[in-house]
Amino acid sequence: MERSHQHQQLRKEEHDTLSKLKQMPVESLNLEAISIATNLYRSAQRLRVKMETEVLSTYNLSWTAFSILYDLWVWGALETRKIAELSGISTATASNVIKTLEKKSFCRKSIDTRDRRLVFVSITDSGKQAIEELYPEFHKGETELIAGMTKDEQKILTGLLRKVADNLHTT
Incomplete structure (x- = not known):
């Protein structure tokens, strides 16, 4: 009942x-572009708040910190610029x-031995333990x-959101 009321209020x-x-x-x-952008923003914000409050607060992690930890868990060691790119943030924020x-x-x-300008980041055992504890609850939210x-x-x-993401992709 409450969900229906919230839905009507949003509309x-x-x-x-x-x-x-x-x-x-x-x-x-x-007006359709406005409606789509507004609904995407509100949905993303609600998801972020829900996950930070209900799941990530266990380890006092922000959405961005979880995103980075998740990428390290999935991909292994990553260069700082790649982490920033995957998370959609600046390299300064990533750092x-x-x-x-x-x-x-x-x-x-760790610093790349061939190019000391490159910094690679890898997940630790503690990081793996945290993500492996958090991810099942995070996935429930998904x-x-x-x-x-x-x-x-x-x-x-999924296809439509990929198109939106492609439209926003900057090189």
Whole structure:
């Protein structure tokens, strides 16, 4: 019941927002683009808050710290710039988050012996233990995200989100 009320409230907010924007002096306003961007943003923010509150708080990790730890777990040692790219953050932000993960003993840095400008980061045993404890709960949140969608709807949404990501990709 509460979920339905929240859903109706969001639709009303979306309708009210679009109505307000129609009054703005903007030529060729694409209301669908606004609606899609707004819904993507709200969904992403809700997912992030849910995961940080319900799952990642166990280890006092931010979404970004978890993302980096996850990438190290999946891919092994990575260069700092690659970590930043995978996480969609600047190298400066990646470096700061890596420092935090290092303080927790979840990762370690090493300098490339051939090119001392390159810094590689690898997950530690403590980091593996943390991610392996967190990931099952994190994955529950991922599955809750798609609850009520058919497999076909999930595939369609995945394809559409990939198109959105491709549109945002900068080189």
